[in-house]
Amino acid sequence: MTQASLPRPITLRNSAPPRPTKVALPSLAGTTLAAASMLTLVVLAALFPSWLAPYAPSDMDGGAILLGPDLAHWFGTDQFGRDVLSSVIFGARQSVLIGVLAVSIGGSAGIAIGISAGYLGGWVDMVLMRFVDIWLAVPNILLAIALCTALGPSWTTIILAVSLSSVPRFARVLRARALAIRSRPFVLAARAAGASRWAILRGHVLPHCLPPMLVMATLGIGGSILIASSLSFLGLGVNDETPDWGYLLTQGRGYLTVAWWSVTFPGLAISALVISVNVLGDALRRRLDPRARAQ
Amino acid sequence: MTQAIFARVLASCAVVFGAVTLIFLILHWLPGDAAQLIASENASEAIVAQVREQLGTDRPLLVQYSEYLSGLVRGDLGNSFVTKEPVLARLTAQFPATLALAAFSALFALVIGVLLGVLSARMRGGWLDQALQVMALGVGSVPAFWLGILAILIFSVGLGWLPVIGEGGALSMVMPVTCLGLLVGTHLSRIVRDGMLETLHEPFVTTLRAKGLAERRVFYVHVLRNVLIVAVTYLSVLFGELLSGTVVMETLFARQGIGRLAVEAIGQKDVPVVQGAILLASISYVMLNLLVDLCYALIDPRVAARGR
Numbered sequence: 001m002t003q004a005s006l007p008r009p010i011t012l013r014n015s016a017p018p019r020p021t022k023v024a025l026p027s028l029a030g031t032t033l034a035a036a037s038m039l040t041l042v043v044l045a046a047l048f049p050s051w052l053a054p055y056a057p058s059d060m061d062g063g064a065i066l067l068g069p070d071l072a073h074w075f076g077t078d079q080f081g082r083d084v085l086s087s088v089i090f091g092a093r094q095s096v097l098i099g100v101l102a103v104s105i106g107g108s109a110g111i112a113i114g115i116s117a118g119y120l121g122g123w124v125d126m127v128l129m130r131f132v133d134i135w136l137a138v139p140n141i142l143l144a145i146a147l148c149t150a151l152g153p154s155w156t157t158i159i160l161a162v163s164l165s166s167v168p169r170f171a172r173v174l175r176a177r178a179l180a181i182r183s184r185p186f187v188l189a190a191r192a193a194g195a196s197r198w199a200i201l202r203g204h205v206l207p208h209c210l211p212p213m214l215v216m217a218t219l220g221i222g223g224s225i226l227i228a229s230s231l232s233f234l235g236l237g238v239n240d241e242t243p244d245w246g247y248l249l250t251q252g253r254g255y256l257t258v259a260w261w262s263v264t265f266p267g268l269a270i271s272a273l274v275i276s277v278n279v280l281g282d283a284l285r286r287r288l289d290p291r292a293r294a295q
Numbered sequence: 296m297t298q299a300i301f302a303r304v305l306a307s308c309a310v311v312f313g314a315v316t317l318i319f320l321i322l323h324w325l326p327g328d329a330a331q332l333i334a335s336e337n338a339s340e341a342i343v344a345q346v347r348e349q350l351g352t353d354r355p356l357l358v359q360y361s362e363y364l365s366g367l368v369r370g371d372l373g374n375s376f377v378t379k380e381p382v383l384a385r386l387t388a389q390f391p392a393t394l395a396l397a398a399f400s401a402l403f404a405l406v407i408g409v410l411l412g413v414l415s416a417r418m419r420g421g422w423l424d425q426a427l428q429v430m431a432l433g434v435g436s437v438p439a440f441w442l443g444i445l446a447i448l449i450f451s452v453g454l455g456w457l458p459v460i461g462e463g464g465a466l467s468m469v470m471p472v473t474c475l476g477l478l479v480g481t482h483l484s485r486i487v488r489d490g491m492l493e494t495l496h497e498p499f500v501t502t503l504r505a506k507g508l509a510e511r512r513v514f515y516v517h518v519l520r521n522v523l524i525v526a527v528t529y530l531s532v533l534f535g536e537l538l539s540g541t542v543v544m545e546t547l548f549a550r551q552g553i554g555r556l557a558v559e560a561i562g563q564k565d566v567p568v569v570q571g572a573i574l575l576a577s578i579s580y581v582m583l584n585l586l587v588d589l590c591y592a593l594i595d596p597r598v599a600a601r602g603r
Contacts, residue, residue: 134313136531137581141539142557142573146318149561149569150325222436229438230543234558249441253547256444257452264448267441274436282432 032283035276042273045092053086057242066259076261078252084262087248088269094244095225095273098159102224103217106163110170111213117171118178119205129175132168140165140227141234148236158237162224170216174209181208211288218281222274229270245270300589307585314577315367319360322566323352333376333564350376372574373567377560382571386553390575393552396471397541403476404483404533409526411480412487413519419492427484434481439540442474443547471544478540479533486529490522497521524595531584538576 045052054074061081069076075084117128138146144161151157181187181204190200231237232246243251245266252262330347338346347353351362366373372382415424434442450457450470458467494500495518503513542554549555557572 130309130313133310134317136535137310137314137577138317138573139535139538139576139580141542141554142576143321145542145557145561145569146321146573147325149564149566150322153561226436226438230440230539233438233440234543234546236561246438249438249444253444256447260448260452263441263444267438267444270441271433271437275432278432278436 031279035279035283038272038276039280042092042269042276043096045089046096047093049090049093053083053089055083055086057082057087057090059083059086066255066262068259069261075265076259078259078262079255084248084265087243088245088266090242091245091248091266092269092273094155094242095228095270098162098228098244099221099225099277101159102162102166102228103220105159106166106224107170107213107217107220109163110167111174111209113167114171114174115178115201115205115209118175119182119201121179121182125175128171132171135164136168141230144227144231144236145234148231153236155237158228158231161231161236162228165227166220166224170213170220173212173216177209177212178205181205215281215285215288218284219278222277222281225270225274225277303585303588307581311578311581314581315364315574316360318570318573318577319363322570323356323359372571375560375568376565377563377568382567385556385568386571386575389551389553389556392550393541393545393554396468396475396544396550396552397537399468399472400475400479400540401533401537403472404478404480404537407476407480408483409487409523410484412484413491413515415484416488416491417514424488427481427488431481431485434477439474439478440543440547442478443470443544446470446474467548467550471548471550475537475540475544479536482536483526483529483533486526487522490525491518494518494521494525520594524591527587527591527594530587531580534580534583538580 050056059082061077061083063081064073064077065081066079067073067077067081073083073085075088078084078087113128113132117125140161143165144158147161147164148157151160187200187204190204195203228237229244229246229249232244233250235250237244237247248266249263252259252266255262330343330350330352333346333350344353351359363373370383372386374381375385378385411427415421415427418424447470457469491514500513500518503517504510508517541552542558544550545552545555546558553572553575557569560568560572
């Protein structure tokens with residue numbers, strides 16, 4: 001590519017807003033750093049729960065039932081005398097896993113659908129996008145309810161349901177992106193030069209779709225974790241051996257009036273994880289999207 | 296114009312038909328035998344076969360599908376596998392509660408979404424804007440049901456102001472409506488804020504300012520109107536959020552409603568009830584979007600002109 005040696009093109013629109021001054025940066029970097037540390041902590045908990053947890057999640061202490069937070073049990077204990085902190089630490093793996101899996105499965109499907117629709121256009125576009133419309137007409141939790149009725153409640157069903165529900169968003173955004181790129185001069189030039197469709201797709205369309213893909217994937221992880229926890233809360237993914245955070249909340253709900261800690265800390269864990277993922281996603285977007293950077 | 300409306304209505308019908316088919320395929324084509332569950336786990340194969348025949352799930356898929364469709368046209372959604380009652384009757388009994396929850400939440404969301412969005416765009420960078428930014432991030436990253444649980448902890452258990460559950464009239468609506476409305480409303484407020492700031496860079500704003508129009512008028516009349524058009528496009532996303540949210544809120548606050556009906560039907564594998572509830576939700580979703588599209592022509596003169 002000789003592009004690098006060419007002088008940078010000057011366009012009126014993009015040259016107008018100057019880069020933001022560095023005054024605003026320190027606080028932003030602080031938030032991002034905090035989010036990154038939080039995420040690291042959660043990932044560590046997901047990878048090596050037994051290193052971090054003070055107790056085994058199944059340890060029942062008959063003498064410590066529904067105890068409030070103290071030095072021995074930072075997050076208190078539940079109705080069987082199990083340590084809530086340990087349950088939360090052992091629940092991290094499920095939540096992280098589902099966020100990553102749902103985005104990998106649903107995101108790839110959505111990206112494939114969106115880019116094919118936008119780049120190929122014509123009847124492919126029409127058929128695929130009508131299909132996405134139908135998909136969107138069934139709100140995500142109800143789609144999950146249908147899947148659970150058919151397949152029975154399980155963790156696999158939840159992963160499937162959350163993956164499926166993230167497909168339409170990816171498809172719509174990437175279709176718009178591919179559609180915009182298709183008519184850009186460099187694509188026309190490549191076509192005039194005899195490049196095949198596949199080569200243009202790989203060499204031009206995909207690289208230009210990468211920034212929104214990355215941002216959507218990051219933000220999608222947070223969204224997927226939230227949906228999954230709701231489904232788990234509704235009892236669609238019953239898993240008693242290693243309860244995830246949503247299911248911990250379902251269990252704690254029964255003791256709401258006597259043990260505020262059993263519903264507060266698992267919820268805080270979900271929120272902290274999703275907030276840190278979203279903060280990082282926002283930071284990523286600011287870096288990658290020139291329009292957001294200009295604002 | 297009429298032609299455009301007609302085309303749009305037709306497209307909506309097609310989407311509903313597609314959704315009906317999709318739900319049918321998920322519920323009937325995927326493996327999983329309702330008869331086994333209803334006949335109890337250790338029933339003999341003969342009894343299970345008998346139950347299957349009673350429920351009609353032993354027939355070929357295509358026969359079941361065509362029968363379902365013809366029933367649907369006549370307004371017959373089939374009978375519950377468990378209680379044998381007509382599904383339609385159960386749904387109509389539960390629908391008003393869901394509708395009330397969704398409608399009040401939407402209203403609340405709309406008011407705070409537009410109000411907060413406009414104010415924070417007006418005072419861009421000020422304390423309100425920053426507080427809203429933090430709040431939007433916070434509320435957007437918290438599971439809806441946890442927001443509800445916290446509200447119960449604070450307002451029912453702690454302060455004793457509001458009833459925890461049930462149909463205790465208007466008071467029992469306060470928490471679910473606030474939680475759901477806050478959730479959707481903060482999302483909307485971000486859309487409105489960013490839309491306002493983006494629109495302020497448009498050339499027509501420069502023209503308005505250049506001709507000496509008061510800044511307040513530029514902001515609240517011209518820019519706001521343009522942003523509302525943009526915000527309306529996001530409504531379909533918010534509707535989906537709202538409908539999903541009602542399911543969770545109904546379960547959490549033990550309220551009546553089609554969402555809770557569907558969740559309870561899962562465990563009993565009551566396919567017709569689940570099917571009916573999802574169908575009703577999908578139809579509401581599509582109808583709302585159709586309504587929004589038709590309203591487009593009213594608020595956006597460009598759309599009306601194109602359609603003419």
